[in-house]
Amino acid sequence: MGPRGELPAWVDLGLIPLLNLTVALLVAGLVVVIIGENPLEAMWIMLNGAVGSLKGWGYLLYYATNFVFTGLAVAVAFHAGLFNIGGEGQAYMAGVGAAAVGLGLEFLPWPIVIPLAILASMAVGAFWAWIPGILQAKRGSHIVITTIMFNFIAASLVGYLINYWFRPVGKMAVESREITGAYIMSFREVAREFFGVRVASSPLNFSVFLAIIAAFAVWYLLWRTKLGYEIRAFGANPSAAVYAGIKPDRIIIITMAISGALAGLMAVNEILGVQHRLVLGFVGGAGFVGIAVALMGRSHPVGIVLAALLFGLLYQGGSELSFAKPGINRDMIVVIQGLVILFMGALEYAFRPALAMLFFKAED
Amino acid sequence: MDLYAEIFASTIRMSVPLVLAALAGLWSERSGIVDIGLEGKMLAAAFIAASASAVYGSAWIGLFFAILVSVGLALVHGYASINQRGNQVVSGVAINMLAAGLAVVLGNTWFKEGGRTPSLPPAGRFMPLDIPGVSALADVPVLGFLAKVFLSHSIITYLAIILVVLTAWALSRTRFGLRLRAVGENPHAVDTAGISVAGLRYRAVIIAGVLCGLAGAFISTSLSSSFVRDMTAGGGFMALAALIFANWRPWRALFACLLFGFLQASGNYLQGVSVGGVQIPVQFINMLPYVLTVVLLAGFIGKSIPPKASGIPYTKDR
Numbered sequence: 001m002g003p004r005g006e007l008p009a010w011v012d013l014g015l016i017p018l019l020n021l022t023v024a025l026l027v028a029g030l031v032v033v034i035i036g037e038n039p040l041e042a043m044w045i046m047l048n049g050a051v052g053s054l055k056g057w058g059y060l061l062y063y064a065t066n067f068v069f070t071g072l073a074v075a076v077a078f079h080a081g082l083f084n085i086g087g088e089g090q091a092y093m094a095g096v097g098a099a100a101v102g103l104g105l106e107f108l109p110w111p112i113v114i115p116l117a118i119l120a121s122m123a124v125g126a127f128w129a130w131i132p133g134i135l136q137a138k139r140g141s142h143i144v145i146t147t148i149m150f151n152f153i154a155a156s157l158v159g160y161l162i163n164y165w166f167r168p169v170g171k172m173a174v175e176s177r178e179i180t181g182a183y184i185m186s187f188r189e190v191a192r193e194f195f196g197v198r199v200a201s202s203p204l205n206f207s208v209f210l211a212i213i214a215a216f217a218v219w220y221l222l223w224r225t226k227l228g229y230e231i232r233a234f235g236a237n238p239s240a241a242v243y244a245g246i247k248p249d250r251i252i253i254i255t256m257a258i259s260g261a262l263a264g265l266m267a268v269n270e271i272l273g274v275q276h277r278l279v280l281g282f283v284g285g286a287g288f289v290g291i292a293v294a295l296m297g298r299s300h301p302v303g304i305v306l307a308a309l310l311f312g313l314l315y316q317g318g319s320e321l322s323f324a325k326p327g328i329n330r331d332m333i334v335v336i337q338g339l340v341i342l343f344m345g346a347l348e349y350a351f352r353p354a355l356a357m358l359f360f361k362a363e364d
Numbered sequence: 365m366d367l368y369a370e371i372f373a374s375t376i377r378m379s380v381p382l383v384l385a386a387l388a389g390l391w392s393e394r395s396g397i398v399d400i401g402l403e404g405k406m407l408a409a410a411f412i413a414a415s416a417s418a419v420y421g422s423a424w425i426g427l428f429f430a431i432l433v434s435v436g437l438a439l440v441h442g443y444a445s446i447n448q449r450g451n452q453v454v455s456g457v458a459i460n461m462l463a464a465g466l467a468v469v470l471g472n473t474w475f476k477e478g479g480r481t482p483s484l485p486p487a488g489r490f491m492p493l494d495i496p497g498v499s500a501l502a503d504v505p506v507l508g509f510l511a512k513v514f515l516s517h518s519i520i521t522y523l524a525i526i527l528v529v530l531t532a533w534a535l536s537r538t539r540f541g542l543r544l545r546a547v548g549e550n551p552h553a554v555d556t557a558g559i560s561v562a563g564l565r566y567r568a569v570i571i572a573g574v575l576c577g578l579a580g581a582f583i584s585t586s587l588s589s590s591f592v593r594d595m596t597a598g599g600g601f602m603a604l605a606a607l608i609f610a611n612w613r614p615w616r617a618l619f620a621c622l623l624f625g626f627l628q629a630s631g632n633y634l635q636g637v638s639v640g641g642v643q644i645p646v647q648f649i650n651m652l653p654y655v656l657t658v659v660l661l662a663g664f665i666g667k668s669i670p671p672k673a674s675g676i677p678y679t680k681d682r
Contacts, residue, residue: 141661156651334465346455
């Protein structure tokens with residue numbers, strides 16, 4: 001029996017990911033021990049900070065919204081066998097689209113502007129992934145490298161655009177004017193304005209529903225449409241897909257555009273929902289969290305939503321933790337992210353042979 | 365004239381970490397292991413070099429630990445990609461994040477300066493070499509200029525140039541180098557000849573680790589005098605770009621890195637300078653290396669051909 005022998009689905013889809021996650025968290029715990037803190041106490045503070053209060057939940061869901069978008073973006077590309085590392089840049093560029101529409105069409109009523117701004121985010125995000133897609137399909141440039149390069153190009157380009165085009169004359173801070181009319185309301189503002197209720201402050205806004213819609217749409221696309229079938233077939237076996245009449249170029253380009261559009265939605269939450277202006281570096285690594293989320297969620301929308309919630313918890317819990325324990329830096333989350341990607345991605349099958357052996361021994 | 369000397373000297377300085385990292389990527393990818401983790405290894409090395417140097421007061425001890433840690437990360441990458449046949453890009457991304465996070469978390473614990481390391485005294489840094497007689501040249505017209513450009517560097521800079529020569533020679537003239545290249549093109553053939561694919565690839569990743577260690581130590585203990593978060597600032601990726609630009613060849617990698625280094629250096633010096641009456645925003649100079657690489661990758665100027673087996677885990681035929 002080879003290391004890739006047949007195991008029941010619950011082992012492959014449930015036990016092994018759980019085991020990998022546990023090991024990743026154990027190693028993270030070890031890091032906490034090394035820096036001289038109590039990992040159990042740290043975990044308790046994180047949990048309490050994230051789910052112990054309404055405010056914590058608000059932040060958790062706000063972070064998770066971002067991660068659902070970027071996670072779906074990575075996952076859709078994964079299904080076609082493409083690794084889109086460019087979510088960070090795609091979301092950053094999309095912010096320009098969101099801000100341009102939000103600021104430029106301010107004179108129109110919000111029910112028109114907001115959908116347009118959302119579409120603009122998706123379009124710009126899609127465009128920024130579409131170019132690497134075209135280059136991969138038509139010129140054979142490796143998607144991993146081009147999307148990395150596009151992250152850096154986006155970082156400079158958006159910096160330039162904010163500095164030279166969006167920044168009001170005489171303003172010191174490198175950011176655009178505030179979007180006053182057409183932004184997406186936070187739950188807090190809705191509660192205050194329409195119900196006269198005060199709720200805990202958090203950036204959670206209506207984009208969270210957009211994330212749920214996006215997750216459902218991705219599921220529908222991948223498992224219920226012809227295009228989704230073609231994407232998955234191409235990802236599973238490109239040469240067989242070609243014999244089945246699937247055009248590789250078309251799949252690569254369309255998949256990348258969809259992936260970029262999903263990453264672009266992250267800008268909707270951040271620019272239209274929270275910042276209400278275009279600011280430098282607003283993506284803040286969410287594009288890379290998407291990789292961890294997609295790997296952890298096994299590229300399935302349900303898994304991605306769950307993984308995004310877990311990372312939302314880590315992010316919110318992590319900030320509370322760094323307040324409560326100055327010894328534990330907020331960057332501990334980045335360490336956990338790295339460990340999750342390592343154990344759930346690169347070392348995905350590390351425990352499988354041993355587990356398979358155990359399993360078959362038990363069966364004999 | 366002084367400004368030009370300054371820009372050219374700075375070009376060389378900025379190129380050093382790029383050259384070392386590009387060589388690291390070259391060794392790794394020529395053996396068939398894609399290395400997205402150059403950035404992470406450099407960053408970890410930069411952090412450890414500055415930390416160890418701050419604690420032990422010697423740049424050399426800093427360098428030693430930097431190489432140790434960088435090789436450690438390289439071995440994680442090797443284990444994931446060689447033994448576990450995992451996705452090499454995923455492993456590289458993981459290493460980048462681990463390094464970025466751990467450097468700040470540990471730095472904060474050790475030095476309590478929010479992830480910064482203490483500022484190093486000259487003894488803890490690789491300072492420009494004091495070559496006898498060079499200071500006398502300062503006022504000589506041409507020689508002074510050349511001395512300022514070429515003789516104002518630390519030992520690692522000269523080491524980097526030697527390593528380019530060494531890499532070029534080893535890859536084209538030694539048995540080890542030829543086998544290593546073969547394993548990156550056709551591992552099955554190498555395996556059939558009775559040579560260990562895993563062994564060769566492990567040696568390649570370890571070499572990559574050593575080179576990234578040097579690059580990182582250079583950044584924090586020669587270019588700068590302490591570690592600050594994200595201080596490699598994408599240098600690992602720029603090295604990767606240079607490597608593609610150079611078509612995975614050592615000499616060309618040196619020139620690609622010098623070109624990118626020149627863009628970085630001029631970006632720093634030309635801030636706000638206008639060319640022909642038109643002001644060029646620094647952001648455009650900053651993005652030029654990446655744009656050039658994309659254009660090259662697209663095959664509009666020349667053609668880049670990566671090693672055939674790079675990124676593909678090797679499975680023995682049964």
